Amino acid sequence: MNTRFSKPMQNTSQSFLSIALSRSTVSSALKVALVVGTLLALINHYDKLATFNFQRSDIFKILLTYFVPYGVSTWSAVKATQRKG
Numbered sequence: 619m620n621t622r623f624s625k626p627m628q629n630t631s632q633s634f635l636s637i638a639l640s641r642s643t644v645s646s647a648l649k650v651a652l653v654v655g656t657l658l659a660l661i662n663h664y665d666k667l668a669t670f671n672f673q674r675s676d677i678f679k680i681l682l683t684y685f686v687p688y689g690v691s692t693w694s695a696v697k698a699t700q701r702k703g
Contacts, residue, residue, distance in 0.1 A: 632699070632700070632703065634696050634700075637695070637696040637699050637700065638692050638695075638696050642695075643692060643695045643696065643699075644692075646691060646695060647688045647691040647692045647695065648688065650687050650688070650690075650691040651684050651685070651687045651688035651691065652684075654687035655683050655684030655685075655686075655687050655688070656684075658683045658686075658687070659680050659683045659684070662679075662683060663676065663679065663680055663683070666680075667680075
């Protein structure tokens, strides 16, 4: 019996990497990263974006702003797929 506090059974037939690199996971994560990353970039770096006054460190930070939602989305999709299986 699966209660609220017990760990759900995980599908071990597919590895984390194979699910993370699947077309559907990558496609979904890219969409999330594009939307959420853009919103976060605007919130956190609007002054630099509006004036086009960038330094190398600013560009690196903006790129990281897109990688974080991509990683979170990928992690969530893999874990959900493993639980479902």
